[in-house]
Amino acid sequence: MSDFIREARYYVIKQKNLTEDQDTALCDLLSTYQVACTDCVVVEKDWLNYEHTWKTIEHVASGKFCDPYEEIDRLEARLAELEHREDAMCDLHYANGAKQGFSWGQVSDEKALHQCVSARMSAGVSELVESRKAGGGDA
8 A cells, every 4th residue: 555645735826717906916925925936737637647647746756657758668669679570580481481492483482381381370270271172161
């Protein structure tokens, strides 16, 4: 269970909710008492990211904060790496096919493709393919 407690730390007044006289009086009061203003971001309760913002503040306070944009960048880099690896695997499969002779016309493309794919097929799929070749239809 977290020890994080939401605190009311700031007075936030939405300027558009003040009349001109209230705005003037508030500015005068803050100036008279030399109340410093704090640069901050306000997330109103009816905004979609309100609870998410509180959760982020809780993570910062507990030292568990992880920047989600850094995580997105890390995952995008990993995805690019895996896509590159997938391209390399396709190249490897093509090279294996070349070793089997189809890229030089020594074996038909259909036969070479079957050789590459059949090693990956389950026994049931292989039986179905052979059954269809033999005219057995949908076994």
